[in-house]
Amino acid sequence: MSSPAIQSSVIKDLKLAPEGHLKIDWVEAHMPVLSRVRQQFEQQQPFKGLKVAISLHLEAKTAYLAKVIQAGGAEVTVTGSNPLSTQDDVCAALVEDGITVFAKYDPEPEEYKELLLRTLETKPDLLIDDGGDLVTILHAERPELLKGIRGGAEETTTGILRLKSLEKEGALKFPMVAVNDAFCKYLFDNRYGTGQSVWDGINRTTNLVVAGKTVVVVGYGWCGKGVAMRAKGLGANVIVTEIDAIKAVEAYMDGFRVMPMEEAAKHGDFFVTVTGNRDVISGEHYDVMKDGAILSNAGHFDVEVNKPDLEARSQSFRTVRRNIEEYLLKDGRKIYLLAEGRLVNLAAGDGHPAEIMDMTFALQALSLKYVNDQYSNIGNQVVNVPYELDEQVARYKLESLGIEIDELSEEQKSYLNSWSPH
Numbered sequence: 433m434s435s436p437a438i439q440s441s442v443i444k445d446l447k448l449a450p451e452g453h454l455k456i457d458w459v460e461a462h463m464p465v466l467s468r469v470r471q472q473f474e475q476q477q478p479f480k481g482l483k484v485a486i487s488l489h490l491e492a493k494t495a496y497l498a499k500v501i502q503a504g505g506a507e508v509t510v511t512g513s514n515p516l517s518t519q520d521d522v523c524a525a526l527v528e529d530g531i532t533v534f535a536k537y538d539p540e541p542e543e544y545k546e547l548l549l550r551t552l553e554t555k556p557d558l559l560i561d562d563g564g565d566l567v568t569i570l571h572a573e574r575p576e577l578l579k580g581i582r583g584g585a586e587e588t589t590t591g592i593l594r595l596k597s598l599e600k601e602g603a604l605k606f607p608m609v610a611v612n613d614a615f616c617k618y619l620f621d622n623r624y625g626t627g628q629s630v631w632d633g634i635n636r637t638t639n640l641v642v643a644g645k646t647v648v649v650v651g652y653g654w655c656g657k658g659v660a661m662r663a664k665g666l667g668a669n670v671i672v673t674e675i676d677a678i679k680a681v682e683a684y685m686d687g688f689r690v691m692p693m694e695e696a697a698k699h700g701d702f703f704v705t706v707t708g709n710r711d712v713i714s715g716e717h718y719d720v721m722k723d724g725a726i727l728s729n730a731g732h733f734d735v736e737v738n739k740p741d742l743e744a745r746s747q748s749f750r751t752v753r754r755n756i757e758e759y760l761l762k763d764g765r766k767i768y769l770l771a772e773g774r775l776v777n778l779a780a781g782d783g784h785p786a787e788i789m790d791m792t793f794a795l796q797a798l799s800l801k802y803v804n805d806q807y808s809n810i811g812n813q814v815v816n817v818p819y820e821l822d823e824q825v826a827r828y829k830l831e832s833l834g835i836e837i838d839e840l841s842e843e844q845k846s847y848l849n850s851w852s853p854h
């Protein structure tokens with residue numbers, strides 16, 4: 433007999449489940465911090481009787497998070513957070529495990545939205561969002577479903593910016609925890625996770641050498657720092673572009689050349705945008721690029737590389753390899769765009785390493801419990817992850833690594849807390 437999850441889910445093919453289970457088993461073995469939270473949830477059942485809707489890049493690590501929330505007693509529904517980052521075999525495995533899934537790889541834009549709406553129509557009590565699609569559609573198009581939502585947790589920088597503008601207008605209707613802004617998120621996930629997985633995505637997609645080439649990193653935030661650091665490690669000459677003077681000085685002190693995009697456009701062999709902003713490569717930048725330049729984006733939305741401007745300068749366009757589009761410009765130069773300008777590490781790779789997402793998703797799970805416990809006290813605002821939870825995740829991580837650290841003595845505590853001269 434087929435389960436309710438099998439009956440209601442919309443996925444590509446349930447028969448892909450065995451491959452998906454193998455992927456989830458592999459990451460579970462490398463996510464000890466989240467497994468600690470799972471044990472806690474199995475005992476405490478913090479989400480008993482509640483419905484949780486999750487919109488995340490649907491691959492194995494996210495799937496394990498969904499299973500941990502389910503282990504905490506919740507009825508879980510998941511959907512994608514980007515049309516190209518959903519893995520169909522993982523979706524099938526989740527459905528077999530009793531989780532309702534509304535997601536498939538590369539749906540048409542209309543269908544992608546429809547799948548988000550189906551997820552919201554399950555009338556969740558709690559949400560996990562990545563990039564703010566669930567929360568913004570809910571507020572803008574389905575206000576009747578807002579009632580009953582206790583709160584949620586947001587994964588990424590771009591989603592938090594959207595939530596903060598909703599909050600500023602006084603329009604946010606429930607509390608959201610800004611998981612991205614926790615130390616154990618951005619210091620590791622944005623920097624080391626994006627740093628490694630972006631190059632994994634670019635390398636496996638292009639199969640070209642990086643050493644000796646010029647890499648232009650657009651944006652020197654937490655993600656950009658990681659991408660630039662790893663490009664340097666691969667032997668590239670790295671150029672950083674920024675609009676923030678402090679970040680620009682930081683990039684300079686870290687040993688990178690800093691210049692405006694107009695200039696950098698002439699030098700780059702590889703470009704990686706990580707700004708969370710739109711049109712950071714556009715118009716006249718294409719006019720001065722080298723023949724064969726390779727463009728990619730790791731920011732949340734596919735708006736960083738301006739595609740209409742590129743198309744307007746092209747006489748033809750074709751797919752030359754999986755996830756590589758070749759634009760033949762009117763003057764005969766060729767420019768390549770990876771993964772249609774969507775997050776290259778997820779759309780053309782497997783996303784961040786499991787050990788990194790271990791910490792991020794432990795924070796997600798604990799933040800969801802926190803918002804469920806405290807939603808009536810928090811009110812309709814965006815709040816940070818409490819420091820105790822951030823620290824708890826770091827301690828679990830150290831324990832999993834077998835690393836011990838020192839503790840303050842009583843004398844040291846009193847020294848640090850005292851204002852009197854010593």
Ligand SMILES: NC(=O)c1ccc[n+]([C@@H]2O[C@H](COP(=O)([O-])OP(=O)(O)OC[C@H]3O[C@@H](n4cnc5c(N)ncnc54)[C@H](O)[C@@H]3O)[C@@H](O)[C@H]2O)c1
Pocket residue numbers: 588589590591618621622626650651652653654655656673674675676679706707708709712730731732733775776777778784
């Ligand atoms: N690919 C992934 O797996 C992944 C992981 C985490 C975050 N993200 C996304 O990556 C993006 C960046 O995240 P972050 O945490 O690094 O953000 P951040 O705010 O730390 O950094 C963004 C940087 O871009 C700079 N910037 C803005 N406009 C610019 C422009 N026109 N030219 C040059 N620089 C510009 C800003 O000054 C800032 O320093 C967001 O969209 C975020 O959601 C992606």
